[in-house]
Amino acid sequence: MKKSPTKTGSFHPAAALDYLPTEQLRALQLGRLQHLARRVYERVRLTRDRMDASGVKPEDVRSLEDIRLLPFTVKTDLRDTYPFGMFASPMEEVVRLHSSSGTTGKPIVVAYTKQDIDVWSSVMVRSFIACGLNEHDVIQNAYGYGLFTGGLGAHYGAEALGATVIPISGGNTDRQIMVMKDFGVTAICCTPSYFVHMIERAGELGVNLQDFPLRVGVFGAEPWSDGMRRHIEEESGIKAHDIYGLSEITGPGVGIECACEQGLHVFEDVFYPEIVDPDTGEPLPDGIEGELVLTTLAKQAIPMVRYRTHDITAIRTGPCACGRTIRRMDRIGRRSDDMFIIRGVNVFPSQIEAALLAVEGALPHYQIVLSRDKGLDTMEVQVEVTPAVFSDTVGALESLQGRLGKSIENVLGIHVDVRLVEPHTIERSIGKAKRVIDRRNANA
Amino acid sequence: MKIHQLSVFLENRRGQLNVPCGILAQAGVDIRTLSLADTQQFGILRLIVSDWQRAKQVLEAHECIVHLNQVVAIEVPDRPGGLSDVLKVIDHAAVDIEYMYAFTLGSGRAVLIFRFNDPDTAISQLQAEGINVVGSSQFQELFTA
Numbered sequence: 001m002k003k004s005p006t007k008t009g010s011f012h013p014a015a016a017l018d019y020l021p022t023e024q025l026r027a028l029q030l031g032r033l034q035h036l037a038r039r040v041y042e043r044v045r046l047t048r049d050r051m052d053a054s055g056v057k058p059e060d061v062r063s064l065e066d067i068r069l070l071p072f073t074v075k076t077d078l079r080d081t082y083p084f085g086m087f088a089s090p091m092e093e094v095v096r097l098h099s100s101s102g103t104t105g106k107p108i109v110v111a112y113t114k115q116d117i118d119v120w121s122s123v124m125v126r127s128f129i130a131c132g133l134n135e136h137d138v139i140q141n142a143y144g145y146g147l148f149t150g151g152l153g154a155h156y157g158a159e160a161l162g163a164t165v166i167p168i169s170g171g172n173t174d175r176q177i178m179v180m181k182d183f184g185v186t187a188i189c190c191t192p193s194y195f196v197h198m199i200e201r202a203g204e205l206g207v208n209l210q211d212f213p214l215r216v217g218v219f220g221a222e223p224w225s226d227g228m229r230r231h232i233e234e235e236s237g238i239k240a241h242d243i244y245g246l247s248e249i250t251g252p253g254v255g256i257e258c259a260c261e262q263g264l265h266v267f268e269d270v271f272y273p274e275i276v277d278p279d280t281g282e283p284l285p286d287g288i289e290g291e292l293v294l295t296t297l298a299k300q301a302i303p304m305v306r307y308r309t310h311d312i313t314a315i316r317t318g319p320c321a322c323g324r325t326i327r328r329m330d331r332i333g334r335r336s337d338d339m340f341i342i343r344g345v346n347v348f349p350s351q352i353e354a355a356l357l358a359v360e361g362a363l364p365h366y367q368i369v370l371s372r373d374k375g376l377d378t379m380e381v382q383v384e385v386t387p388a389v390f391s392d393t394v395g396a397l398e399s400l401q402g403r404l405g406k407s408i409e410n411v412l413g414i415h416v417d418v419r420l421v422e423p424h425t426i427e428r429s430i431g432k433a434k435r436v437i438d439r440r441n442a443n444a
Numbered sequence: 445m446k447i448h449q450l451s452v453f454l455e456n457r458r459g460q461l462n463v464p465c466g467i468l469a470q471a472g473v474d475i476r477t478l479s480l481a482d483t484q485q486f487g488i489l490r491l492i493v494s495d496w497q498r499a500k501q502v503l504e505a506h507e508c509i510v511h512l513n514q515v516v517a518i519e520v521p522d523r524p525g526g527l528s529d530v531l532k533v534i535d536h537a538a539v540d541i542e543y544m545y546a547f548t549l550g551s552g553r554a555v556l557i558f559r560f561n562d563p564d565t566a567i568s569q570l571q572a573e574g575i576n577v578v579g580s581s582q583f584q585e586l587f588t589a
Contacts, residue, residue, distance in 0.1 A: 385453050390509045392451040392559070393542055394481045394488060401485075420486050422455050423507055 011323075012129045014122070014161075017269050018324040025325065028269055030064050032297035037061045037070065040303055043088035046077060047305055067274065067295060068283055072306045078108040078248065089113050089301040099147045100247045110149075110247050111301035117156065119298050123253035123267045124157020130258040130265060130322070131216050131241045133187055135162030140180055142190035143221070145169040149251030150221055154189045157253060163187075170194065173201045184213050192219040192228055192240070196365075197428045199235045209236040218243050220252055223332050225350055227357035242331050248307055249294050255329060260321045263328035270298040273329060274306070275315055278336040289314040291336050292329065310337045340436060342370060342377045345414050349435040352381060355407040359400075367426045371439045380417040381408060384426055445567050445577045446514035448496040449557070453509040454487040464489060464508055471502040476587060477557065479545035490545070492517075492557065494584065515559050516567060517578040519586075522554040530556060530575060537569035549586060 011019070020028070037058035040047040050071035051057070060069055078086060087094070094111045112120065133139065139158045143150030151169055158165035168179055170190065176198060179185065188195065195217055202209050217232065220243035232240045244264050245252035254271050255264035266273050271294050275284045278291040292309045312335060316328040334348035341347070349368060356366055365384040370377065381404070389400055397420060405418040427434070454460045461480070468475060474494035481488045493499045496512070503510045520526040527546070534541065540561040548554040555578065560566045567577050578586070 385509050387509055387511070390451075390453050390511050392488065392490070392511050392513050394483060397453075397486065397488070398483065420453075420455075422453060422460075423509060425455070 012134070015126045015129045017267070018126055018130070018265065018326050020269065020325055022325055025269060026064060029272055029297060032269075033064065033067060033272065033295070034058070034061050036295070036297060036303055036305065039088055039300075040305055044086055044303070046081060046086060047071060047073070064272075067272065067306065070295075070305050072281060072293070072308055073304055074308050075108065075248065078110075079106045082106045083109040084111070086302055087111055088303055094301050096152075098149045098152075098247055098251070100149075108248065110250075112250075113300040116250070116299055116301050119270055120153060120250050120253060121156040121160040123250070123270060124153055125161045126267060127218070127243055127253050127256035128157060128161050128163070128187075130256045130324075131187070131218055132239070132259060133161065133163060133216060137161075137163040137186045137216075138166065138184055139163045139187045139189060140166045140168055140176070140183070140185040142168055142170055142176060142188060142194065143252075149245070149247045150189075153245070153251035153253060154218070158189075173198055174205065177202050177205060177207060180209075180214060181207065181212055186213050187216040187218065188214060188238075189218045189243075191221045192217075192224040192232065193222060193428075195219060195232060195236075195240075196228070199232070209238070214238055217241065218256075220244060223334060223338075223350055225333060225353050225357065226331070227354060231357075244311075244329075244332065246309060249296055249304055249309075250299065254294065257331070258320065258322040258324065262320050263316050263330050265320070265324050265326050265328050266315075268326050270296065272297050273315055273327065275313070276308075278310075278312070286315040286317045286327070289330070292332075310335045312336055338436070340370065340438065342379050343414055345412055347379075347412055351411050352408055353435075355411045356381070356383060356404060359403050359407050365426050366435070368436045369439065370436065377440060378417065379414075380419055381405075382419045382421045382426060384423050385420045386423065445516070445571075445579050446563060447492065447517050447578070447580045447583050449513055449515045449559075450491045450493065450496055450499055450503070451511040451513060452489040452491065452503060453511075454489055456482060456485050456487050460487075461489065463506075464491075464503055467502055467506050467508070468493065468499055471498060473499045473502070474587075476583075477545070477547045477555070479543075479557075481543065490543075492583075494587075513559070514563065515557050516563050516570075517583050518556045518558065518570065519576040519578050520554050520556060522548050522552050526554060527556060530570070533570055533573045533575065534558075534560075534566060537565055539566040539569070555583075555586065 041058045056069045093113045095114050096112045097109055099107045099109045141154045143154050145151035155165055155167055215238055217238050217240045219240055229240045242257045242264060243252050244255040255266040257264050274293040275290040276293050277284055284290040292311045292313050293306050295306050296304045311332045313329045313332050333350040339346050339348050352368055367382045369380045391397055401418045401420055408416050452464045476492045479490045500510050518530055542559040544558045546556045570577050
């Protein structure tokens with residue numbers, strides 16, 4: 001069956017803010033920023049104390065550039081004030097709480113007023129529209145429902161769009177595939193690594209996603225490469241869009257890729273982006289790569305001022321063929337904090353993925369294992385063997401191993417061990433993929 | 445004149461060899477002969493079995509990585525020089541051996557299994573020298589006689 005192409009460039013009234021003339025957008029942003037500065041100064045003690053310490057008053061914010069006068073907010077601020085210390089709305093105005101699991105201690109709690117939920121839903125609607133979806137679509141939402149923002153965020157947005165939403169949540173892959181087929185699903189929301197797992201499982205069940213009406217994937221919650229996108233699109237026949245968001249800011253719907261694949265449009269009328277040097281915090285101009293810093297211009301319950309995301313990207317200002325005037329950011333391939341250092345070399349998992357994909361036939365099921373042997377750090381990249389690359393001779397497999405190792409070495413400049421492993425020995429992810437196992441402290 | 449051989453990818457870890465062997469035992473497939481190529485990290489188990497279609501099906505159903513390929517089986521007298529006589533012909537034919545293994549049948553006979561880079565040239569040269577290249581059905585008969 002030939003799949004209908006994704007509609008592009010079609011204007012939808014709910015996405016009108018995406019096309020605002022730049023001057024008008026900047027005026028809207030400034031008004032909101034000034035309001036935000038007053039709100040946090042009056043209501044959030046931590047931010048007020050920091051502003052006082054640097055002698056900054058809300059009325060000092062006279063232009064958008066003056067955002068630099070305001071203090072940064074970091075993740076530990078939310079932990080230190082756990083659970084409600086950064087709320088700017090009384091609990092009777094808060095209609096929902098979400099929380100992210102703390103891998104390093106306390107979790108963080110985020111809150112939403114009724115208006116916050118409406119704004120969140122509106123950016124999800126704009127995201128879905130940018131992916132070519134409308135009220136005729138059937139959206140299977142396989143993001144986890146619950147305290148994680150992905151599930152409910154996509155859910156409310158899909159309903160607000162008027163689409164049919166299937167709140168299946170994550171897990172039970174066989175049922176996901178059955179529902180996708182039986183309910184005539186046209187769009188899927190989940191992490192890209194989980195969708196790769198669905199493609200693989202569908203193959204084992206003897207069904208081909210190419211034969212389904214599925215045409216769009218809205219993938220986020222973890223960094224993924226263009227190689228992985230091509231793999232997904234070739235194997236399933238869908239158009240894969242990258243969606244960006246984080247709970248601290250609101251959840252999914254901070255930025256979305258339109259069909260032009262020229263980066264992610266940031267809904268900057270509500271999420272104001274800056275790029276700073278990750279080490280010094282110095283602002284960097286558009287077009288230069290650095291750490292993304294976001295300010296919530298419209299959030300009531302827990303406004304974030306200059307929140308350090310640790311995500312590495314660059315802001316792009318040139319026009320996009322889709323006609324949207326809001327700025328774009330490059331796809332996020334790495335974070336300033338998932339980088340690891342091995343023998344003095346900074347390594348991002350995305351670099352390993354790109355190197356593996358550069359070698360013919362290598363599919364993205366891999367894992368990086370760091371360990372320490374007699375004080376020396378070692379890095380092993382485990383790659384699952386597939387029927388496509390398996391050969392009968394030791395020489396051919398050793399040559400594959402060698403080419404994979406060489407490809408990584410070319411990128412990183414250090415030697416790594418590549419180990420070919422049997423299929424399904426690397427754990428599959430339902431949520432975010434765990435690409436790096438660091439055993440260096442366990443066996444030091 | 446070629447016979448089917450299955451190659452199975454194995455990680456070089458304790459207990460791995462019995463994964464495919466156990467699956468074949470369960471399925472009632474008889475292993476006629478085998479060879480194991482190994483490196484420090486992984487191995488390739490090469491098998492010639494009583495029923496390759498069934499073996500491939502059950503192994504794949506258990507998520508083994510299986511490669512089907514064709515090898516050449518040669519029956520030779522089990523005496524000093526039996527192998528060497530065959531190798532001379534192969535050298536003369538300028539064919540490369542990718543790997544080989546062998547077993548004896550008792551009663552003075554042995555079977556050599558070869559993977560050649562150019563099996564067709566090898567077979568015609570061996571047959572021209574009167575060497576017994578064993579086909580699929582004849583190979584299976586060796587075990588039922």
